[in-house]
Amino acid sequence: MARISLSRRLRRTPFSDGxxxxxxxxxxxxxxxxxxxxxxxxxxxYRHLKSHVQxxxxxxxxxxxxxxxxxxxxxxxxxxRDLRRMLPGQCFYxxxxxETGGMLNDPVAVKLSEDRWWxxxxxxxxxxxxxxxxxxxxxxxxxxxxxxxxxxxxxPKADDLLARVFGDRVRDIRFFKFDKFEFEGRELAIARSxxxxxxxxxxxxxxxxxxxxxxxxxxxxxxxxxxxxxxxxLIERIEGGLLSYGNDxxxxxxxxxxxxxxxxxxxxxxxxxGRDALLRVAKEGPVQQIRPIAIDGDALPPCDRxxxxxxxxxxxxxxxxxxxxxxFNTNVSIGMVKLSHWEPGTRIEVETPDGMRGATxxxxxxx
Amino acid sequence: MARISLSRRLRRTPFSDGxxxxxxxxxxxxxxxxxxxxxxxxxxxYRHLKSHVQxxxxxxxxxxxxxxxxxxxxxxxxxxRDLRRMLPGQCFYxxxxxETGGMLNDPVAVKLSEDRWWxxxxxxxxxxxxxxxxxxxxxxxxxxxxxxxxxxxxxPKADDLLARVFGDRVRDIRFFKFDKFEFEGRELAIARSxxxxxxxxxxxxxxxxxxxxxxxxxxxxxxxxxxxxxxxxLIERIEGGLLSYGNDxxxxxxxxxxxxxxxxxxxxxxxxxGRDALLRVAKEGPVQQIRPIAIDGDALPPCDRxxxxxxxxxxxxxxxxxxxxxxFNTNVSIGMVKLSHWEPGTRIEVETPDGMRGATxxxxxxx
Numbered sequence: 001m002a003r004i005s006l007s008r009r010l011r012r013t014p015f016s017d018g019x020x021x022x023x024x025x026x027x028x029x030x031x032x033x034x035x036x037x038x039x040x041x042x043x044x045x046y047r048h049l050k051s052h053v054q055x056x057x058x059x060x061x062x063x064x065x066x067x068x069x070x071x072x073x074x075x076x077x078x079x080x081r082d083l084r085r086m087l088p089g090q091c092f093y094x095x096x097x098x099e100t101g102g103m104l105n106d107p108v109a110v111k112l113s114e115d116r117w118w119x120x121x122x123x124x125x126x127x128x129x130x131x132x133x134x135x136x137x138x139x140x141x142x143x144x145x146x147x148x149x150x151x152x153x154x155x156p157k158a159d160d161l162l163a164r165v166f167g168d169r170v171r172d173i174r175f176f177k178f179d180k181f182e183f184e185g186r187e188l189a190i191a192r193s194x195x196x197x198x199x200x201x202x203x204x205x206x207x208x209x210x211x212x213x214x215x216x217x218x219x220x221x222x223x224x225x226x227x228x229x230x231x232x233x234l235i236e237r238i239e240g241g242l243l244s245y246g247n248d249x250x251x252x253x254x255x256x257x258x259x260x261x262x263x264x265x266x267x268x269x270x271x272x273x274g275r276d277a278l279l280r281v282a283k284e285g286p287v288q289q290i291r292p293i294a295i296d297g298d299a300l301p302p303c304d305r306x307x308x309x310x311x312x313x314x315x316x317x318x319x320x321x322x323x324x325x326x327x328f329n330t331n332v333s334i335g336m337v338k339l340s341h342w343e344p345g346t347r348i349e350v351e352t353p354d355g356m357r358g359a360t361x362x363x364x365x366x367x
Numbered sequence: 368m369a370r371i372s373l374s375r376r377l378r379r380t381p382f383s384d385g386x387x388x389x390x391x392x393x394x395x396x397x398x399x400x401x402x403x404x405x406x407x408x409x410x411x412x413y414r415h416l417k418s419h420v421q422x423x424x425x426x427x428x429x430x431x432x433x434x435x436x437x438x439x440x441x442x443x444x445x446x447x448r449d450l451r452r453m454l455p456g457q458c459f460y461x462x463x464x465x466e467t468g469g470m471l472n473d474p475v476a477v478k479l480s481e482d483r484w485w486x487x488x489x490x491x492x493x494x495x496x497x498x499x500x501x502x503x504x505x506x507x508x509x510x511x512x513x514x515x516x517x518x519x520x521x522x523p524k525a526d527d528l529l530a531r532v533f534g535d536r537v538r539d540i541r542f543f544k545f546d547k548f549e550f551e552g553r554e555l556a557i558a559r560s561x562x563x564x565x566x567x568x569x570x571x572x573x574x575x576x577x578x579x580x581x582x583x584x585x586x587x588x589x590x591x592x593x594x595x596x597x598x599x600x601l602i603e604r605i606e607g608g609l610l611s612y613g614n615d616x617x618x619x620x621x622x623x624x625x626x627x628x629x630x631x632x633x634x635x636x637x638x639x640x641g642r643d644a645l646l647r648v649a650k651e652g653p654v655q656q657i658r659p660i661a662i663d664g665d666a667l668p669p670c671d672r673x674x675x676x677x678x679x680x681x682x683x684x685x686x687x688x689x690x691x692x693x694x695f696n697t698n699v700s701i702g703m704v705k706l707s708h709w710e711p712g713t714r715i716e717v718e719t720p721d722g723m724r725g726a727t728x729x730x731x732x733x734x
Contacts, residue, residue: 001370001371001373002370002371002391002392002393002394003369003370003371003392003393003394004369004370004371004393004394004395004396005393005394005395005404005405005669006669006671007395007611007614007669007670007671007688008613008614008670008671008672008673008687008688009395009490009611009612009613009614010395010396010671012671012672024369025369025370026369026370026371026372027369027370027371027372028371028372028374028376028377028396029371029377029395029396032396032490032491032613037372038372098498098502099502104495123376123399124399124492124495125491125492125495125496126495128471128491128492128493128495128496128499129492129495129496129498129499130499131465131496131499132495132496132497132498132499132500132502132503133499133502133503134503135465135466135499135500135503135640136499136500136501136502136503136504137503244374244376245376246375246376246399247374247375247376273502302372302373302374303374303375304373304374304375304377304379305375305379306375320375321374321375
């Protein structure tokens with residue numbers, strides 16, 4: 001497999017020294033930043049994630065900060081999710097759409113106060129869209145990327161580990177809420193969230209200088225919990241149905257196609273730039289949608305390009321993420337399937353690099 | 368060195384099959400697309416590039432297409448370079464700036480006609496900025512990413528190779544001009560341009576389906592010219608002073624800091640969004656600027672993060688790109704240096720991973 005050529009353009013993170021010391025074996029690039037993909041092996045990392053606790057360098061979830069009197073108005077312009085009842089201290093998963101209803105990102109919005117928000121972004125330069133909109137509409141708001149690098153603590157022992165470093169109050173944080181905690185005299189937002197289904201937290205580490213001190217404190221506190229460096233795990237995230245922007249969806253897709261219709265309050269999200277386009281989709285429904293799909297046979301190679309899904313000799317969709325699941329003893333996958341074939345139980349065929357494979361559309365993801 | 372984990376999100380190109388067959392050994396990610404970095408070795412690739420001809424998959428130079436009555440107005444809003452005298456058939460290197468004068472990209476603008484432009488971008492999602500501006504100002508223009516993938520032909524034998532495939536008329540294309548040529552019934556724009564100082568062309572391959580046929584035609588025609596697959600070469604581009612957005616400059620920098628003041632006609636570029644901010648910089652001049660710097664001693668490792676430049680115990684700049692040059696027998700590098708130390712001949716010190724090294728600010732790049 002090809003190696004990655006490092007340069008300043010592929011940004012290091014405040015935790016890169018720790019990641020390297022932990023023996024990272026593979027990287028991807030996410031928001032022009034290094035994101036680890038494997039430590040021991042994808043399967044060993046998966047097993048450990050489901051049993052213990054891991055510390056993930058997800059600095060690549062960069063923040064877009066909105067500050068000023070028009071911050072809330074701008075935030076609502078970006079998304080069809082109705083934000084009027086969102087309170088400070090809450091995190092909302094928000095599809096971000098352009099004027100055609102195409103998805104530009106699927107971040108988590110963090111409401112710090114009425115006039116200060118963070119958007120914790122997936123892989124696209126959302127900053128540029130937000131700055132362009134703020135400029136074009138002459139909004140009274142500052143938009144920039146602050147020095148904030150998320151560090152995720154994921155796995156069944158995440159509460160125990162974090163309580164040792166920040167105190168038992170972390171146990172009281174509810175899902176998709178955050179609270180403030182002190183570390184070395186700095187106030188950090190900690191949310192109960194993260195890109196796995198194993199439970200855990202994301203620490204919004206403000207100030208690169210405290211990155212490695214915090215990393216080291218977590219590892220020192222968690223030795224007997226078998227804490228390890230980890231990263232978003234391909235197998236676990238497909239089992240759990242966690243979508244990946246750029247993989248499972250692009251700006252070609254509406255939120256409804258991605259199964260994110262429940263996050264679209266298109267009628268009441270007044271001001272959303274893509275509202276007109278989405279009203280029609282909301283009414284008529286999408287003609288293709290993301291589905292969990294089990295692919296027959298033995299383990300398949302990584303999905304580095306869309307694999308066509310066919311039925312009756314016609315292309316009726318594509319697979320965009322796939323992994324062999326040891327726990328479910330099948331190839332778990334995510335695909336976009338046309339309406340005619342998206343019913344659970346439908347048998348389809350997938351053109352894989354290992355030849356045609358039978359597959360079954362499922363009702364739900366695996367965990 | 369860590370390997371790269373492939374996924375659909377790191378987009379393949381119309382030429383990826385050819386690149387793989389040619390034995391690519393390393394990749395970087397550029398505009399969320401795979402960009403080869405090395406075939407035989409960076410030094411062997413460099414030697415070959417300077418002697419023969421190479422075919423480069425630079426599909427990652429994605430195009431932002433502007434189409435419609437407001438296309439020219441929008442293009443001028445993006446850049447401080449005065450575009451009023453630009454003619455269809457011309458390519459202009461254009462710094463793109465935000466409202467603070469910070470560089471968002473340093474692309475080549477290709478004027479196809481008065482109401483149709485391509486912006487051949489460096490590594491940032493410029494599409495999102497342009498779409499945001501077009502939307503906010505309610506301009507009458509369509510903005511999207513067309514199916515166009517540049518293929519560069521670089522090296523001293525580039526004219527000979529291209530003439531065999533497209534006819535002798537390619538020899539008449541002047542620097543930073545383009546003309547239209549036919550391949551398999553398709554009209555393709557070919558410009559005399561490219562990211563090396565060895566001469567050559569960039570073919571704007573419109574339609575992914577003709578990617579591999581064109582790739583194969585070039586290799587078949589150039590066997591006796593010793594044509595090879597290549598890629599932008601780190602050594603050659605530093606010797607030649609070709610800047611890299613994300614490496615040598617970011618949105619923190621003004622065009623003037625990057626030595627691109629000559630491309631800023633700030634007084635006459637009426638409508639440019641960053642004009643107000645840049646008028647002041649144009650008048651007073653920058654306080655730091657990019658310089659070629661020769662670093663003493665033997666070959667240094669890759670510059671994967673900024674290396675501080677110090678003088679008299681103070682930080683006075685940073686190195687952002689470095690390579691050992693066999694032809695000039697020194698470490699060639701690019702750095703940002705404060706006004707107090709940017710005079711040619713100034714001796715400075717660089718904090719490298721191999722310890723402190725003496726270095727000299729140069730008057731000019733090497734080639």
